Amino acid sequence: MSIVSTKELLCSARKQGKGVGSFSVYDIDALIGAIKAAEDLNTPIIIQLAEPRFKTAPLHYVGAAMLGAAKNAKVDIAVHLDHGITFATLREALAMGFTSVMYDGSTLDFQENVKNTKQMIEFASPYKATTEAELGRVGKGEDGLVDYGVIYTEPQAAVKFVEETNVDALAIAIGNKHGNYKGEPNLQFDILQLIHSLLPEQFLVLHGGSGISDSDFQKCIRLGITKINIATATCNAITKAAKAYTSTANPLDFYHMHEKFSEAAYEIVKHHIRVFNMERIDD
Numbered sequence: 001m002s003i004v005s006t007k008e009l010l011c012s013a014r015k016q017g018k019g020v021g022s023f024s025v026y027d028i029d030a031l032i033g034a035i036k037a038a039e040d041l042n043t044p045i046i047i048q049l050a051e052p053r054f055k056t057a058p059l060h061y062v063g064a065a066m067l068g069a070a071k072n073a074k075v076d077i078a079v080h081l082d083h084g085i086t087f088a089t090l091r092e093a094l095a096m097g098f099t100s101v102m103y104d105g106s107t108l109d110f111q112e113n114v115k116n117t118k119q120m121i122e123f124a125s126p127y128k129a130t131t132e133a134e135l136g137r138v139g140k141g142e143d144g145l146v147d148y149g150v151i152y153t154e155p156q157a158a159v160k161f162v163e164e165t166n167v168d169a170l171a172i173a174i175g176n177k178h179g180n181y182k183g184e185p186n187l188q189f190d191i192l193q194l195i196h197s198l199l200p201e202q203f204l205v206l207h208g209g210s211g212i213s214d215s216d217f218q219k220c221i222r223l224g225i226t227k228i229n230i231a232t233a234t235c236n237a238i239t240k241a242a243k244a245y246t247s248t249a250n251p252l253d254f255y256h257m258h259e260k261f262s263e264a265a266y267e268i269v270k271h272h273i274r275v276f277n278m279e280r281i282d283d
Contacts, residue, residue, distance in 0.1 A: 003070035006100035006130035019276035022046035024231035033265025044076035100130035136173030171205040196224025
């Protein structure tokens with residue numbers, strides 16, 4: 001197995017009535033845990049890195065590690081640039097070998113989002129890379145600094161956007177939010193169902209997956225979602241593991257500590273893979 005096209009994974013998952021997990025890996029511990037979970041469950045996944053996180057996870061460091069891990073994995077792995085903001089970053093990720101790129105124009109007006117998305121697709125075409133865009137607003141930005149609120153994706157606007165751009169995958173806003181939710185997520189399944197009915201061949205993406213219940217994830221998949229992003233849950237699990245280890249271990253051991261971090265990421269990714277594979281989760 002090796003690095004593969006993101007679209008290949010999306011097509012396969014759709015045929016099987018499953019979802020594909022796209023897991024953010026902002027350090028080596030998260031990357032090791034994610035790949036091991038995918039291998040143990042014999043399930044292809046997408047690993048992703050978002051441009052707003054480059055300050056602590058630079059593309060030339062973490063991206064290179066992601067590509068190396070994908071090429072040597074025992075299962076198929078796709079490598080995705082999430083929330084690309086600048087054209088320079090999109091070009092760099094493509095040149096490195098990322099198999100998909102997302103341009104995030106969700107805070108722009110409709111026509112500017114369309115224009116920039118089309119330009120991204122032009123960049124990606126020679127690389128045969130899968131493309132993703134976002135329409136609507138999913139609460140906070142990916143960097144967590146600004147809360148834009150939730151603006152639900154308007155179904156007819158989604159149709160027009162896809163017709164004008166021909167983007168491979170479209171991230172939509174149905175009440176999902178980046179970061180930690182305050183209270184229970186309130187997903188508007190009727191919006192998802194309508195968008196899917198209007199665009200039955202379109203790959204739909206759910207961002208802000210951390211905190212959504214297992215049953216709601218599986219309902220989203222049944223109603224048309226194919227790709228689901230998980231980032232905050234993994235970050236929270238590693239942070240919790242760091243606190244537990246440093247407060248109880250005596251003596252502290254650098255290598256053992258990082259094993260605990262990888263194990264925390266592994267459990268999060270493993271759980272979500274099982275959910276997205278439409279398994280019944282009782283534990």
